[in-house]
Amino acid sequence: xxxxxxxxxxxxxxxxxxxxxxxxxxxxxxxxxxxxxxxxxxxxxxxxxxxxxxxxxxxxxxxxxxxxxxxxxxxxxxxxxxxxxxxxxxxxxxxxxxxxxxxxxxxxxxxxxxxxxxxxxxxxxxxxxxxxxxxxxxxxxxxxxxxxxxxxxxxxxxxxxxxxxxxxxxxxxxxxxxxxxxxxxxxxxxxxxxxxxxxxxxxxxxxxxxxxxxxxxxxxxxxxxxxxxxxxxxxxxxxxxxxxxxx
Amino acid sequence: xxxxxxxxxxxxxxxxxxxxxxxxxxxxxxxxxxxxxxxxxxxxxxxxxxxxxxxxxxxxxxxxxxxxxxxxxxxxxxxxxxxxxxxxxxxxxxxxxxxxxxxxxxxxxxxxxxxxxxxxxxxxxxxxxxxxxxxxxxxxxxxxxxxxxxxxxxxxxxxxxxxxxxxxxxxxxxxxxxxxxxxxxxxxxxxxxxxxxxxxxxxxxxxxxxxxxxxxxxxxxxxxxxxxxxxxxxxxxxxxxxxxxxxxxxxxxxxxxxxxxxxxxxxxxxxxxxxxxxxxxxxxxxxxxxxxxxxxxxxxxxxxxxxxxxxxxxxxxxxxxxxxxxxxxxxxxxxxxxxxxxxxxxxxxxxxxxxxxxxxxxxxxxxxxxxxxxxxxxxxxxxxxxxxxxxxxxxxxxxxxxxxxxxxxxxxxxxxxxxxxxxxxxxxxxxxxxxxxxxxxxxxxxxxxxxxxxxxxxxxxxxxxxxxxxxxxxxxxxxxxxxxxxxxxxxxxxxxxxxxxxxxxxxxxxxxxxxxxxxxxxxxxxxxxxxxxxxxxxxxxxxxxxxxxxxxxxxxxxxxxxxxxxxxxxxxxxxxxxxxxxxxxxxxxxxxxxxxxxxxxxxxxxxxxxxxxxxxxxxxxxxxxxxxxxxxxxxxxxxxxxxxxxxxxxxxxxxxxxxxxxxxxxxxxxxxx
Numbered sequence: 001x002x003x004x005x006x007x008x009x010x011x012x013x014x015x016x017x018x019x020x021x022x023x024x025x026x027x028x029x030x031x032x033x034x035x036x037x038x039x040x041x042x043x044x045x046x047x048x049x050x051x052x053x054x055x056x057x058x059x060x061x062x063x064x065x066x067x068x069x070x071x072x073x074x075x076x077x078x079x080x081x082x083x084x085x086x087x088x089x090x091x092x093x094x095x096x097x098x099x100x101x102x103x104x105x106x107x108x109x110x111x112x113x114x115x116x117x118x119x120x121x122x123x124x125x126x127x128x129x130x131x132x133x134x135x136x137x138x139x140x141x142x143x144x145x146x147x148x149x150x151x152x153x154x155x156x157x158x159x160x161x162x163x164x165x166x167x168x169x170x171x172x173x174x175x176x177x178x179x180x181x182x183x184x185x186x187x188x189x190x191x192x193x194x195x196x197x198x199x200x201x202x203x204x205x206x207x208x209x210x211x212x213x214x215x216x217x218x219x220x221x222x223x224x225x226x227x228x229x230x231x232x233x234x235x236x237x238x239x240x241x242x243x244x245x246x247x
Numbered sequence: 248x249x250x251x252x253x254x255x256x257x258x259x260x261x262x263x264x265x266x267x268x269x270x271x272x273x274x275x276x277x278x279x280x281x282x283x284x285x286x287x288x289x290x291x292x293x294x295x296x297x298x299x300x301x302x303x304x305x306x307x308x309x310x311x312x313x314x315x316x317x318x319x320x321x322x323x324x325x326x327x328x329x330x331x332x333x334x335x336x337x338x339x340x341x342x343x344x345x346x347x348x349x350x351x352x353x354x355x356x357x358x359x360x361x362x363x364x365x366x367x368x369x370x371x372x373x374x375x376x377x378x379x380x381x382x383x384x385x386x387x388x389x390x391x392x393x394x395x396x397x398x399x400x401x402x403x404x405x406x407x408x409x410x411x412x413x414x415x416x417x418x419x420x421x422x423x424x425x426x427x428x429x430x431x432x433x434x435x436x437x438x439x440x441x442x443x444x445x446x447x448x449x450x451x452x453x454x455x456x457x458x459x460x461x462x463x464x465x466x467x468x469x470x471x472x473x474x475x476x477x478x479x480x481x482x483x484x485x486x487x488x489x490x491x492x493x494x495x496x497x498x499x500x501x502x503x504x505x506x507x508x509x510x511x512x513x514x515x516x517x518x519x520x521x522x523x524x525x526x527x528x529x530x531x532x533x534x535x536x537x538x539x540x541x542x543x544x545x546x547x548x549x550x551x552x553x554x555x556x557x558x559x560x561x562x563x564x565x566x567x568x569x570x571x572x573x574x575x576x577x578x579x580x581x582x583x584x585x586x587x588x589x590x591x592x593x594x595x596x597x598x599x600x601x602x603x604x605x606x607x608x609x610x611x612x613x614x615x616x617x618x619x620x621x622x623x624x625x626x627x628x629x630x631x632x633x634x635x636x637x638x639x640x641x642x643x644x645x646x647x648x649x650x651x652x653x654x655x656x657x658x659x660x661x662x663x664x665x666x667x668x669x670x671x672x673x674x675x676x677x678x679x680x681x682x683x684x685x686x687x688x689x690x691x692x693x694x695x696x697x698x699x700x701x702x703x704x705x706x707x708x709x710x711x712x713x714x715x716x717x718x719x720x721x722x723x724x725x726x727x728x729x730x731x732x733x734x735x736x737x738x739x740x741x742x743x744x745x746x747x748x749x750x751x752x753x754x755x756x757x758x759x760x761x762x763x764x765x766x767x768x769x770x771x772x773x774x775x776x777x778x779x780x781x782x783x784x785x786x787x788x789x790x791x792x793x794x795x796x797x798x799x800x801x802x803x804x805x806x807x808x809x810x811x812x813x814x815x816x817x818x819x820x821x822x823x824x825x826x827x828x829x830x831x832x833x834x835x836x837x838x839x840x841x842x843x844x845x846x847x848x849x850x851x852x853x854x855x856x857x858x859x860x861x862x863x864x865x866x867x868x869x870x871x872x873x874x875x876x877x878x879x880x881x882x883x884x885x886x887x888x889x890x891x892x893x894x895x896x897x898x899x900x901x902x903x904x905x906x907x908x909x910x911x912x913x914x915x916x917x918x919x920x
Contacts, residue, residue, distance in 0.1 A: 011831070012831060012832075028551070028552050028554065029669070030551040030552060030628075030668070030669065031551075031552070031554050032556070032667075034556065035554045035555070035556050036554075038554065038556055038782070039554055042780055042782065042783075045780045045824060045826060045835070046780070048826065049826070050826045050827040051826065051827075051834065051835060053832055053834055055344065056518055057343060057348055057350070057517040057518050057519050058348075058350060058352065058353045058517045058518075059517070059518060059556060059557045059559075060353050060515075060557075060559055062352055062353050062439060062441075062442055063343075063348040063349075063350070063352050063353065063517065064345075064347070064348060065343065065344065065348050080666065084666055084667070086666070086667070086669065088669050109488055109832060110488075110831070110832040113832065115344070116344055116345065117344070117345070117465065119345065120345050120346070120347075120453060120456075120463070120465075123449075123450060123453045124453045124454070124456050124457040125457065127450055127453065128408070128409075128450035128451060128453060128454045129407065129408050129409045129450070130454060131404070131407040131408055131451075132329075132332045133325075133328070133329040133332060133404060133451075133732045133733070133736070134400070134404070134732075134733075135407070136400075136403040136404045136406065136407035136408075137403065137407065138403055139362070139402045139403045139405075139406040139407075139420060140364065140419055140420065142406075143414075143417060143418025143419055144414055144418050145418050146414050146415065146416050146418060149411055149412075149413075149414040149418075150414075152409070152411040153411035153413075153436060153437065153443070156411050156436075156443060156446065157439065157442075159442070160345065160347060183409065183411070184409050187409050187411070189406070189407055189408075189409050190409055
């Protein structure tokens with residue numbers, strides 16, 4: 001297969017970037033999207049041009065490192081992570097535009113690499129249950145109804161890749177925050193801090209420059225783990241409850 | 248191609264003669280070592296004894312005691328969080344953009360714990376026994392018993408953190424049996440137990456960041472260890488965004504940098520997983536133990552072409568229902584498997600091991616798959632002249648149980664396979680091939696998890712301590728969290744009780760030397776201006792390791808590998824091409840530094856394998872097999888930990904032996920025929 005690749009190149013956070021165009025031959029349909037970029041980089045290296053920087057680590061769709069806007073879609077045309085997208089999803093001769101996540105709260109570091117540190121800072125504001133090591137009761141002390149445990153798991157599958165933010169016209173991270181609020185809020189262990197958690201995490205979300213949610217739903221459509229939109233309802237419900245409780 | 252049924256030489260079986268020293272001339276004999284920190288007495292009281300005897304750092308002093316933790320996987324994040332909670336000043340480093348992305352996240356299966364919630368006869372002693380036996384009698388009894396003891400606390404801790412383990416309808420935790428053990432002791436969170444446990448540890452870590460006890464340095468890679476007056480006192484890191492070389496000091500350094508399976512280039516490790524932190528410590532005096540102990544997993548998705556960047560593992564539960572076969576005739580290897588009639592198929596595991604069939608242990612399944620492909624009977628695409636794949640066929644299981652039942656059991660795995668290969672495993676047999684998955688070897692540590700450098704502690708996969716020559720399924724997560732939450736915080740305090748140590752001067756000769764060596768190494772990599780890319784070297788190194796230091800090893804092959812690696816390493820330093828600048832994000836430079844260390848590690852792995860003339864745990868030495876071609880261990884000669892000391896770049900490594908003695912478990916040879 002043969003492709004024309006339009007790739008965002010930006011030397012660092014402060015220098016303006018622009019699209020460069022590369023032709024790439026001899027791509028196999030069994031290559032993952034990132035392996036295709038590996039081949040491009042070997043090519044560029046051989047020609048004396050600096051390879052394209054992009055994030056990836058596990059390449060199994062679970063670490064959340066990778067994430068590219070591919071032809072304007074977060075993670076490309078399939079519901080999966082960029083590393084699990086394969087070239088058979090494209091047609092021979094296609095032109096593919098590759099850009100970094102687009103969001104004010106995710107500044108570009110270099111080429112296709114962005115800074116998602118804002119997610120860590122949101123978690124710092126309450127995305128946890130406060131229990132010191134060694135202070136836990138027996139694991140069977142508190143049964144958890146299976147439907148609640150399953151729901152907590154379903155939303156805990158979020159990999160913090162940031163596709164929701166990149167896909168949202170408002171650059172909102174409500175799906176990310178809602179997933180954590182729901183995960184911990186479904187469990188009995190998470191109740192003690194439920195009010196303060198939502199208030200503090202939302203405040204940090206806004207402080208980081210993420211936009212508000214206007215129920216567009218692009219986030220859940222782009223989410224490789226298919227986190228449902230209703231976690232944002234849960235987020236709003238919990239936030240209102242917390243405000244009613246005077247938090 | 249070594250054919251295990253034909254190369255058998257009767258003179259090599261039974262008791263091994265002491266005169267064998269395959270590695271003679273490659274190494275120097277050193278003094279034996281002992282794990283001096285392990286208390287004696289009854290097995291079940293040793294950990295309590297050590298915890299009591301380990302001094303406690305005065306709480307008022309802790310805010311003046313600093314700890315560096317390298318790595319944020321299960322072993323690193325849990326240690327950093329727990330030490331932060333105790334009040335120490337913690338600095339946590341990772342090369343990823345967030346601590347939550349460390350490769351523990353990719354573990355699928357589960358985590359073992361001796362809770363006996365099923366009432367099926369499990370106990371601390373049984374988990375201990377299974378782990379010692381699974382490790383083929385090459386792990387320490389004291390360490391493994393402690394691991395089994397604290398396994399129970401891990402589950403309590405994780406549940407309290409909100410880890411969403413699978414539960415039964417009554418709301419209690421579900422368990423499953425895993426990896427052929429006879430009790431159900433594995434806790435799991437669907438197919439992503441690693442991610443859920445890591446998120447738990449990550450959240451505990453971020454909580455301490457908010458509390459001000461931990462500072463996280465993401466996108467920072469450790470490139471050197473600082474040893475002052477014989478103690479580990481700091482690290483040098485490269486800021487992967489700015490390229491800046493930075494120096495950090497502390498009273499103690501903890502390495503939790505994971506495993507080095509990427510020395511094989513293709514493995515199930517993450518792209519960035521590397522040995523550099525460990526190797527830099529090794530070069531500064533930390534012994535490397537059993538580096539050749541590698542675990543190879545039989546059910547991975549095969550390589551599809553020369554572009555392959557990594558391998559993906561599928562749960563080996565697939566072998567419960569799938570039947571493994573290759574064509575009897577080489578001429579059939581490129582045919583559609585559905586057109587190959589039953590009589591022309593060789594269900595080789597069922598043929599060779601009628602009692603266990605497709606459920607033989609990982610190493611046997613892996614080795615036989617390689618043998619079939621080496622014979623020219625592999626299937627799938629031809630990559631560099633060989634077809635490396637065997638069929639895992641569900642046709643019979645679908646016929647017996649129905650498609651729905653198979654979909655319920657393995658649906659997510661089938662989907663993953665279809666996504667990666669573009670083939671539908673419900674109608675076409677899957678193709679599988681073994682891949683490097685985990686390393687049991689690592690830096691030598693004593694019972695306190697302290698290396699041979701005072702003040703340098705090592706946790707998780709980065710140390711060698713608990714799995715012997717092979718690791719049981721669902722035990723990697725257990726060990727990482729045991730070390731980080733419960734063991735290290737209780738042993739490191741004994742060392743820290745002596746602190747705070749005298750402040751290290753910025754211009755201390757040891758510091759300046761370390762900084763200089765980092766700068767000169769980077770300078771050399773950036774200015775070689777050769778013609779070959781870093782990846783091409785890494786791929787070639789991986790091929791050598793896989794061919795000669797993989798599942799089956801021989802003295803001749805290993806010696807050849809050592810020569811090949813030395814030549815390749817020389818060429819690398821003369822001809823590598825790294826573009827861009829060092830003072831910016833430069834992913835080629837990051838990889839170049841890692842590959843440079845992999846060369847040296849690879850050579851030591853081959854040497855360790857050469858020295859160990861026995862088939863043990865996950866490895867098969869061609870010279871050490873029974874009459875019917877099965878693995879033969881030699882307890883009389885090799886019941887020891889091989890701890891290697893770095894002697895210098897052009898010097899022979901020094902071998903220190905730690906003898907293993909078994910007071911509570913009787914050593915037995917395994918048999919699967």
